[in-house]
Amino acid sequence: MLCASDVFVTYTAIAKRTSRRPSGRRIHAIAKKLPMIRSFCFAPSFPSPQKKSISHAVAGHSDSPLPVRLLLPIVFTIGVLFTGSNFAWASTEAQPNIVFILADDLGYGELGCYGQQKIRTPNIDRLASEGMRFTQHYTGAPVCAPARCVLMTGQNLAHAQIRGNRDSGNGRIFPGQWPITDDAVTIAEVLKEAGYVTGAFGKWGLGPSNTSGSPIKQGFDRYYGYNCQRNAHSYYPPFLDSNEREVQINPYPIPGHDRKPDGEVVAEDYRAKNYAPDLILAEATKFIDKHKNEPFFLYLPFVEPHVAMQPPQQWLDQYPESWDEENGPYRGENGYLPHPRPRAGYAAMISDLDEHVGTILERLEQHGLSENTLVVFTSDNGPTHGGRDPRFHIGGAACTFFNSTGGLRGFKGSCYEGGIRVPCIVKWPGHVKENSVTELPSYFPDWFVTLSAVAKVDLENSDLTSNVMLDGINLLPELNSTSTPTRESPMIWDFHNYGGIVAIRDGNWKAVRRNLLKKNPGDWELYDLDADRSEQHDVATEHPEVVKRLEATYLETRSVEPDFALPIYDKRTRRMAN
Numbered sequence: 089m090l091c092a093s094d095v096f097v098t099y100t101a102i103a104k105r106t107s108r109r110p111s112g113r114r115i116h117a118i119a120k121k122l123p124m125i126r127s128f129c130f131a132p133s134f135p136s137p138q139k140k141s142i143s144h145a146v147a148g149h150s151d152s153p154l155p156v157r158l159l160l161p162i163v164f165t166i167g168v169l170f171t172g173s174n175f176a177w178a179s180t181e182a183q184p185n186i187v188f189i190l191a192d193d194l195g196y197g198e199l200g201c202y203g204q205q206k207i208r209t210p211n212i213d214r215l216a217s218e219g220m221r222f223t224q225h226y227t228g229a230p231v232c233a234p235a236r237c238v239l240m241t242g243q244n245l246a247h248a249q250i251r252g253n254r255d256s257g258n259g260r261i262f263p264g265q266w267p268i269t270d271d272a273v274t275i276a277e278v279l280k281e282a283g284y285v286t287g288a289f290g291k292w293g294l295g296p297s298n299t300s301g302s303p304i305k306q307g308f309d310r311y312y313g314y315n316c317q318r319n320a321h322s323y324y325p326p327f328l329d330s331n332e333r334e335v336q337i338n339p340y341p342i343p344g345h346d347r348k349p350d351g352e353v354v355a356e357d358y359r360a361k362n363y364a365p366d367l368i369l370a371e372a373t374k375f376i377d378k379h380k381n382e383p384f385f386l387y388l389p390f391v392e393p394h395v396a397m398q399p400p401q402q403w404l405d406q407y408p409e410s411w412d413e414e415n416g417p418y419r420g421e422n423g424y425l426p427h428p429r430p431r432a433g434y435a436a437m438i439s440d441l442d443e444h445v446g447t448i449l450e451r452l453e454q455h456g457l458s459e460n461t462l463v464v465f466t467s468d469n470g471p472t473h474g475g476r477d478p479r480f481h482i483g484g485a486a487c488t489f490f491n492s493t494g495g496l497r498g499f500k501g502s503c504y505e506g507g508i509r510v511p512c513i514v515k516w517p518g519h520v521k522e523n524s525v526t527e528l529p530s531y532f533p534d535w536f537v538t539l540s541a542v543a544k545v546d547l548e549n550s551d552l553t554s555n556v557m558l559d560g561i562n563l564l565p566e567l568n569s570t571s572t573p574t575r576e577s578p579m580i581w582d583f584h585n586y587g588g589i590v591a592i593r594d595g596n597w598k599a600v601r602r603n604l605l606k607k608n609p610g611d612w613e614l615y616d617l618d619a620d621r622s623e624q625h626d627v628a629t630e631h632p633e634v635v636k637r638l639e640a641t642y643l644e645t646r647s648v649e650p651d652f653a654l655p656i657y658d659k660r661t662r663r664m665a666n
Contacts, residue, residue: 182383182460183282183283183284183383183543183544184383184460184461184462184516184542184543185383185384185385185386185452185457185460185461185462186279186284186384186385186386186461186462186464186539186542186543187386187388187448187452187461187462187463187464188385188386188387188388188464188535188539189388189390189445189448189463189464189465189466190236190239190290190387190388190389190390190466190467190468191390191392191393191441191465191466191467191468192232192291192320192389192390192391192392192393192394192467192468193393193394193395193467193468193469193470193471193472193500194392194393194438194441194467194471194510194511195467195470195471195487195490195492195493195494195499195506195510196470196492196493196494196496196505196506196509196510196511197490197491197492197493197494197495197496198393198438198471198490198492198511199212199213199216199438199511200212200213201213201216201217201221201511201513202221202494202511203494204490204491206407206435206489206490207435207438207439207490208406208435208439208442209438209439209442210442210446211442211443211445211446211449212442212445212465212513214446214449215445215449215463215465215513215515216513216523217522217523218515218517218522218523219463219513219514219515219516219520219522219523219524220513220514220515220520220521220524220525220526220567221511221512221513221524221525221526222511222512222513222514222525222526222528222530223525223526223527224509224527224528224529224530225466225509225510225511225512225529225530225531226508226509226510226529226530226531226532226579226593227466227467227468227469227470227508227510227531227532228244228245228248228531228532228533228581229245229251229252229469229508229581229583230469230470230500230501230502230503230507230508230581230583230586230589231252231253231468231469231500231501231583231585231586232253232291232293232317232468232469233250233252233253233254233265233266233293233294233317234248234250234251234252234253234583234584235468235469235532236250236292236293236294236389236468237249237250237268237294238532238533239275239468239532239535239536240268240272240274240275240276240294240306240536241268241272241273241274241275241536242275242533242535242536242537242556242558242559242560243533243556243557243558243559244531244533244559244579244580244581244582245580245581245582245583246559246580246582246642246645246646246647247557247645247646247647247649248582248649249268249269249272249649249651250265250266250268250294250652251582251583251584251649251652251654252583252584252585252652253265253317253585254266254651254652255318256295256296256299256301263296263316263318264293264295264296264297264299264301264315264316265293265294265295265296265301265316265317266295266301266651267294267295267296267299267300267301267302268294268295268300268301268306269300269301270300270305272300272306273552273553273556274306274307275307275385275535275536275539275540276288276303276306276307276308276385276387277306277307277552278307278536278539278540278543278545278547278550278552278553279307279385279539279540279543279545280307280308280309280385281545281550281552282540282543282544282545283383284383284384284385284543285309285310285379285382285383285384285385286307286308286309286310286384286385286387287308287309287310287311287372287375287379287384287385287386287387288303288308288310288311288312288313288387288388288389289310289311289312289313289368289369289371289372289375289386289387289388289389290313290314290368290387290388290389290390290391291313291314291317291320291389291390291391292311292313292314292315292316292329292389293315293316293317293389294306296315296316297315297329297331297332297333298332302315302332303315304331304332308387310331310375311329311330311331311332312328312329312330312331312367312368312371312372313328313329313364313368313371313389314328314329314364314391315329318344320344320391320394321344321345321394321395321396321424322341322342322343322344322364322396322398322425323342323363323364323365323391323396323398324338324341324342324358324359324360324361324362324363324364324398325337325338325341325342325344325364326338326341328364328367328368330371337361337362337364337367338360338361338362339361340360340361341360342358342359342360342398342425344396344424344425345396345420345423345424345425346358346420346425346426347419347420347421347426348417348419348420348426349419352428353417353418353419353426353427353428354428355398355401355404355427355428355429355433356401358396358398358425358426358427359398363398363400364391365390365391365392365440365444368390368391369444369447369448372386372388372448373447373448373451376448376451376452376455376457377451377455380455380457383543385539386448388448389468390441390444392437392438392440392441392444393434393437393438393440393441393485394472395423395424395425395472395482395483395484395485396424396425396483397418397424397425397427397430397433397434397436397437397483397484397485398425399433399436399437399439399440400436400440403435403436403437403439403440403443404429404432404433404436406436406439407429407431407432407435407436408432409429409432411429411431411432411489412428412429412430412431412432415430415431415479415480417429417430418430418433418480418483418484420484421475421476421477421480422474422475422476422477422480422481422482422483422484423475423482423483424482424483424484425483425484426484427484430480430484430485430486431486431489431490433484434484434485434486434487434490435486435490445465449463458517459517459518461516462514462515462516462519462539462542463513463514463515463516464512464513464514464535465511465512465513465514466510466511466512466513467510467511468510469500469501469507469508469510470492470493470496470498470499470500470502470506470507470508470509470510471485471487471492471493471499471500471506472485472487472499472500473487473498473499473500473501473502474488474499481499487499493505493506495621495622496509496621496622496623497622497623497624498623501585501586502586502589503581503583503589503590503591503600503602504600504623505617505621505622505623508581508591512530514567516567519567519568520567520568521569524569526566528563528566528572528573529575529579529593530561530563530566531560531579532560533558533559533560534560534561534562534563535560535563536558536560537558537560537561537562537563538560538562538563538564538567540553541562541564542564559577559580559645561573561574561575577641577645578592578593578594578638578641578642579592579593579594580592580642580645580646582642582646582654582657584605584652584653584654587602587603587604587605587606588602588603588604588605588606588609588654588656589601589602589603589604590604590642590654590657592638592639592641592642593617594638594641596616596617596618596619597614597615597616597617597631597634597638598614598615598617598623599612599613599614599615599628599634599635599638599639600612600613600614600615600623601613604654604656604657605654605655609656611628612628612635612639613626613628614626614627614628614631614634614635615627643657643660643661643664644664646661647661648661648662
């Protein structure tokens with residue numbers, strides 16, 4: 089028996105899934121996805137496990153629909169009841185587009201708007217002047233794949249599926265990374281269910297196309313880029329991935345690693361025909377062009393400025409040759425590719441990234457989409473760390489020369505601030521105040537909740553997420569400058585590379601414990617970030633009660649992930665679960 093509340097819920101759901109008066113076929117397709125309409129208009133069926141979609145066929149039961157001629161009067165009768173009342177179609181306020189740009193290994197201090205003095209980033213700086221700049225934003229992990237997992241799933245490393253970089257080992261030359269499973273729920277799936285067209289262009293790192301981790305299997309309608317992170321070590325690879333197939337782009341590709349012990353190092357020797365970032369950018373702009381008249385979620389995990397350094401010559405020429413007179417050419421001593429002017433080369437990679445950001449912003453403006461588009465820019469982790477040759481960082485990067493961490497301790501692979509505190513800028517005209525700054529501590533899990541709120545998704549009552557443990561908070565009140573959101577649980581990093589590291593931040597307290605995968609694990613360190621931003625003064629012995637509380641809170645929320653074992657805490661986690 090239909091009651092008034094059922095009718096309202098049904099009509100609202102149909103309204104949210106269409107921006108115009110729906111056809112009979114459209115209503116029929118929508119209705120099959122709505123549990124109440126399905127039970128009313130289709131043959132009875134038992135509820136199926138709800139995992140990836142709210143629409144599942146049950147083996148042995150046919151979904152025999154009522155004829156559309158009978159279904160149409162039902163739905164439009166519902167419409168008549170409510171269009172004359174206070175109900176309004178969702179389309180009266182257009183859903184905002186969402187563009188999420190993720191740089192690769194970009195440090196906290198490498199942008200002009202974050203204090204960089206040498207590297208030119210005019211487009212990103214303009215983005216900051218037109219929006220809000222975060223001063224205490226954190227990635228989900230200090231390296232690529234787990235950071236992306238946290239971003240996509242909204243779960244911190246204490247119970248995320250991917251807790252470190254790890255290859256899938258599926259036998260390919262470029263095997264791809266350990267895949268997230270079918271049980272994972274991504275922000276792309278949530279937004280797709282809310283009516284968004286979804287596209288990802290850039291570095292994926294969460295599973296090859298022949299696994300459950302394929303972006304096409306995780307909520308994206310369109311994907312183009314580097315599925316495998318190892319393939320992304322070169323900017324002139326043999327192929328890129330288009331949806332779930334490899335597309336050859338360079339008949340004579342450049343490998344991502346080489347050495348040049350003697351002789352002249354020539355930048356042109358490490359270039360080929362097609363520069364992958366330009367191809368990725370072109371596909372991303374095509375996506376905007378194609379879907380300019382419907383709400384879209386555009387995820388742009390760009391590769392720059394991750395080494396190897398292979399920037400276009402135009403950007404290299406913009407920086408002075410005198411920079412590299414001190415150390416000379418980089419010959420590959422610390423991995424990746426040689427470069428004749430490593431300092432200029434590293435700056436050029438960031439300038440190339442900046443131009444690509446500018447191209448995306450310009451395309452939005454060309455289509456009149458800027459006013460109704462939320463743009464987020466951030467980085468997956470801190471800048472590249474040092475290597476065997478002390479003159480250079482890994483791949484020849486000049487992170488010390490550029491003060492890439494902005495004075496913070498640590499680099500990529502570290503859970504000190506320099507490894508996990510990242511730049512973050514948000515622009516949303518009419519919602520986010522121009523040239524504003526927030527000191528609110530925030531991190532990657534927050535974006536799952538926040539973007540869902542932007543799309544007006546009720547996560548607690550969504551079939552996709554009602555049973556999913558999410559670790560983020562809704563940042564919209566902060567973005568709108570209406571109130572300051574409260575975080576009830578600490579921010580947590582449970583990292584399984586670089587010897588094993590756990591870090592916990594609660595308020596201004598931050599605890600770090602290193603070498604957890606080694607024979608002699610380190611002790612807890614404790615820092616007061618309000619007084620000691622650079623983490624130079626360990627006060628763990630002065631505040632043992634704080635360390636004990638933070639560790640206990642971490643263990644309360646932690647789960648064991650067998651594929652990313654951390655024995656020292658796995659044992660305690662299992663004991664607490666029993």
